[in-house]
Amino acid sequence: xxxxxxxxxxxxxxxxxLDDLGTTNIAAKHESLxxxxxxxxxxxxxxxxxxxxxxxxxxxxxxxxxEGIEKDPAWGNLSAVKNGNYIVLPKELxxxxxxxxxxxSYEYMAKILYPEIxx
Amino acid sequence: MSIWPKFSIQKFFNKNSGSxxxxxxxxxxxxxxxxxxxxxxxxxxxxPVGQIISALYHRDIxxxxxxxxxxxxxxxxxxxxxxGCSLSVSGAILQSVLNNSLxxxxxxxxxxxxxxxxxxxxxxxxxxLYFVPLAAFIGGLMAVLIVxxxxxxxxxxxxxxxxxxxxxxxxxxAMTDTVLTLHPDSAIDRAVFLIxxxxxxxxxxxxxxxGFIVLALVIVLILSYDMNVLALGDETAKSLGxxxxxxxxxxxxxxxxxxxxxxxxxxxxxxxxLIVPHASRFLVGYDNRFLIPVCALLGSIFTxxxxxxxxxxxxxxxxxxxxxxxxxxxxxxxxxxLKRKKGKLYG
Numbered sequence: 001x002x003x004x005x006x007x008x009x010x011x012x013x014x015x016x017x018l019d020d021l022g023t024t025n026i027a028a029k030h031e032s033l034x035x036x037x038x039x040x041x042x043x044x045x046x047x048x049x050x051x052x053x054x055x056x057x058x059x060x061x062x063x064x065x066x067e068g069i070e071k072d073p074a075w076g077n078l079s080a081v082k083n084g085n086y087i088v089l090p091k092e093l094x095x096x097x098x099x100x101x102x103x104x105s106y107e108y109m110a111k112i113l114y115p116e117i118x119x
Numbered sequence: 120m121s122i123w124p125k126f127s128i129q130k131f132f133n134k135n136s137g138s139x140x141x142x143x144x145x146x147x148x149x150x151x152x153x154x155x156x157x158x159x160x161x162x163x164x165x166x167p168v169g170q171i172i173s174a175l176y177h178r179d180i181x182x183x184x185x186x187x188x189x190x191x192x193x194x195x196x197x198x199x200x201x202x203g204c205s206l207s208v209s210g211a212i213l214q215s216v217l218n219n220s221l222x223x224x225x226x227x228x229x230x231x232x233x234x235x236x237x238x239x240x241x242x243x244x245x246x247x248l249y250f251v252p253l254a255a256f257i258g259g260l261m262a263v264l265i266v267x268x269x270x271x272x273x274x275x276x277x278x279x280x281x282x283x284x285x286x287x288x289x290x291x292x293a294m295t296d297t298v299l300t301l302h303p304d305s306a307i308d309r310a311v312f313l314i315x316x317x318x319x320x321x322x323x324x325x326x327x328x329x330g331f332i333v334l335a336l337v338i339v340l341i342l343s344y345d346m347n348v349l350a351l352g353d354e355t356a357k358s359l360g361x362x363x364x365x366x367x368x369x370x371x372x373x374x375x376x377x378x379x380x381x382x383x384x385x386x387x388x389x390x391x392x393l394i395v396p397h398a399s400r401f402l403v404g405y406d407n408r409f410l411i412p413v414c415a416l417l418g419s420i421f422t423x424x425x426x427x428x429x430x431x432x433x434x435x436x437x438x439x440x441x442x443x444x445x446x447x448x449x450x451x452x453x454x455x456x457l458k459r460k461k462g463k464l465y466g
Binding site for chain 2: 007030035036037038039040041043044046071072073074077
């Protein structure tokens with residue numbers, strides 16, 4: 001039973017923003033209509049950052065998700081998780097259309113990816 | 120006309136003799152070992168066999184090969200073996216004890232009961248995933264008992280057991296759907312849970328259900344002779360000194376424990392619990408002392424092979440194993456039915 005994680009592509013808003021900011025999405029390397037990316041590939045590619053957009057926003061669900069990821073030996077050994085680059089994105093900026101707050105969405109993401117620019 | 124005499128293993132061993140059954144079990148054990156080796160060597164990432172062996176030998180936690188083998192492929196292989204054997208044996212018990220060839224964990228309501236409590240726990244108590252196998256067992260047992268008592272009230276005919284199973288399943292299924300709809304962010308992937316699959320299993324999550332499954336299998340093997348007596352009919356079994364009601368209750372409980380444990384980590388895998396017992400009976404007949412081990416082995420092999428396909432067909436993406444199972448299992452079951460109609464099945 002999967003933890004419910006789906007790999008997303010450019011048709012997803014957060015992925016589009018990440019794309020614009022010059023990142024490479026490991027899921028987009030393998031074109032497919034499916035969204036259940038094999039754990040084996042995630043381990044092999046060992047991404048620098050993992051961004052998560054949750055469907056719900058209850059703190060309990062997010063905590064359970066984070067705890068599950070950190071405890072899971074397959075996820076827990078990824079560099080992104082070890083280095084704390086496993087990031088749950090705020091829903092209002094990356095799941096709903098941000099409308100007037102597009103700049104905020106980009107800024108939020110850029111601060112994570114390129115902290116040196118904002119210093 | 121062929122000059123070769125028609126060779127039949129069954130005739131060679133004199134079908135249903137101990138040596139024939141022993142031969143079938145030995146063959147299945149070898150097949151299971153081969154399937155397990157294939158399952159560990161093949162996956163969505165291509166790793167040469169030599170590299171796998173050296174990774175297992177060196178056990179270097181930082182090696183990606185070791186991580187893939189140890190944290191992804193081995194847990195998945197074990198999960199497929201455990202789920203396949205427990206659901207198949209659960210189906211065999213239900214069919215034997217309810218004296219109904221249509222009985223299986225998903226039709227009698229065990230799956231839906233276990234699934235409902237699994238979803239409920241994951242949605243409202245995401246931190247307590249350890250209780251899931253226990254809750255799944257309780258849910259499965261309650262569902263099967265409700266079905267059994269409804270069927271008894273209405274005369275316990277073969278049809279009424281199946282019909283009340285369908286009714287109870289669909290009612291509990293609606294409750295499961297309600298929870299999944301109201302709690303889309305629960306720790307469960309709706310589609311994968313409803314179809315059944317093994318992505319994301321870890322050794323940690325398998326430990327509890329594995330203990331339950333091994334315990335239940337041992338008890339079933341001890342009870343298998345009594346189950347044979349029960350299959351002769353309630354009156355005969357009573358006259359032979361069997362406490363019919365107690366044995367039937369115990370067997371239903373074990374069937375629920377087996378199916379519930381599997382569902383707690385694999386989701387609602389349905390079909391395997393129906394077809395594997397039939398295929399096993401085709402091989403070794405009705406004697407539960409042989410049927411149960413054959414069922415366990417055949418169920419594991421079938422599930423393992425389906426899971427390899429689920430991982431490899433669309434690599435590096437995966438599809439839930441339940442899809443493959445139904446694609447392969449459906450036509451095979453129709454084949455068995457047609458054979459039975461001709462009066463060839465079961466010797």
